[in-house]
Amino acid sequence: MLNDANIFTTAASRQKDSLGCVSNQLHKDLELHTGEFTFYRKCRREQNTSEVATPPSDRGFLIGVSLAAGHRRRIMSGNRSTLHDFEKDSVYVRNFEDDYRADLHGAFDFVLVELSHAFVTNTCYERGGSAITGFSSLLGKKDPIFGHLAQVLALTLDSRSEASPLFVEQLGVALGTHLIDRYGKVASESDKKSRRLSSLQETRAKDMLLARTQGSISLEEIASACNLSRSYFIRAFRETTDRTPHQWLVERRIDRARDLLKHSDAPLSEIAIACGFADQSHFTRTFSQLVGAPPGTWRRETRK
Incomplete structure (x- = not known):
């Protein structure tokens, strides 16, 4: 669920954004962060060429849906490269575990949704399906369902303050669920x-x-x-x-925090730093998400 901390940001002041794009070349550069999704609107009007590159990480997966025709990109993998043309409703999926390098040619207009590994894992479990390891190649493939959802999402993101947080999150669920159901790959x-x-x-x-x-x-x-x-x-x-390395590490930090909360009288700010969290606010937010109660409440209930 979205909360007051989930806000739109304009990244024009950054040289490179989190997807590897040069921000000052973009006509539209919107981001909206939630717990399981990050939504993007990336639009460039100029007919120039730029490079994007992101190193491997455990961020999850990215769905990109083209809102207009005329974009071309060359994807590099090792010493090989492939060229792909994007029409309206064309889709691509990136696994952030892969080293990604591409040349972007011409104008483009994309809506993108970043899915966490937690969302993919939980959705597979809730729907009674097998765990998946990735998705079928969608580079340049047209998918009208993604296309329709992306158009609605684009209008919603463009409205900014008028956007309903719940509605945006439901669009993310719809996009992610369609990706899993239609293109998910089950490992042997x-x-x-x-x-x-x-x-x-x-x-x-x-x-x-x-x-x-x-x-x-x-x-x-x-x-x-x-x-x-x-x-x-x-x-x-x-x-x-x-678990991804980050998920595993966060769980271990929460385990240590529980032990300190239960067996010491240290203030929450000290426990947060001792367990590797940026500050008390970060610690409280993460603890509440994983444990189901704020650390102060959990400490009092445990010591009754």
Whole structure:
């Protein structure tokens, strides 16, 4: 559910946005953040060429739907590249676990929705389906259902302050559910086993992740210590633990916070810092989402 902290932002002042686009070249650059979704409107009128690039991460998946024809992009993968033309209602999906590089040619107008791994996992579970590992290639494929939903979402995002938070979130659910139902790929058991970390790699990765409480290590360093690429490590960690590295680390921090809340009288601000949270507000918000009650309330109830 959206709350007062979920606001629209205009990113014109940034050189590169979170999707790798050059912000000052965009005619429209809107973002709306929620717990499980981030919505974007990216529009460029000029017929120029630019490059986008994002390194592997565990952010989840991105659906992009073209609102107009005339855009072309070249996708690079290793030493190979493929060229794709986008018409109205053309779609693409990015897995943030992959290293993404592309050249964008000409004007474009896209609505994009970023889905968290938690949304994908929970939706599969709630609908009684098998877990999925990714999605079928949709580069340039036209999908009228995505097209209609994107048109409504574009109008809603453009209205900004008039946008109904609940309605926007429901559009995200509709887009994500259609993606999962229509294009989700179910991994075979042999595929799942082949991508798991070994016991040694799992132990090493978890120990190094816990060291990130002080912000002293990166996913790149952990992957290297496991003799894996960053993108492969992220996939293998998720197959092994059913969590992304970030999700696993947050849960461990909450476990430590519970222990401190139960067995110490330290103020919440000190516990937040000791457990690796940016501040007390961040700690309270995350604790409430995972545990179901604010830390102060949980402490009082536990000590009764």
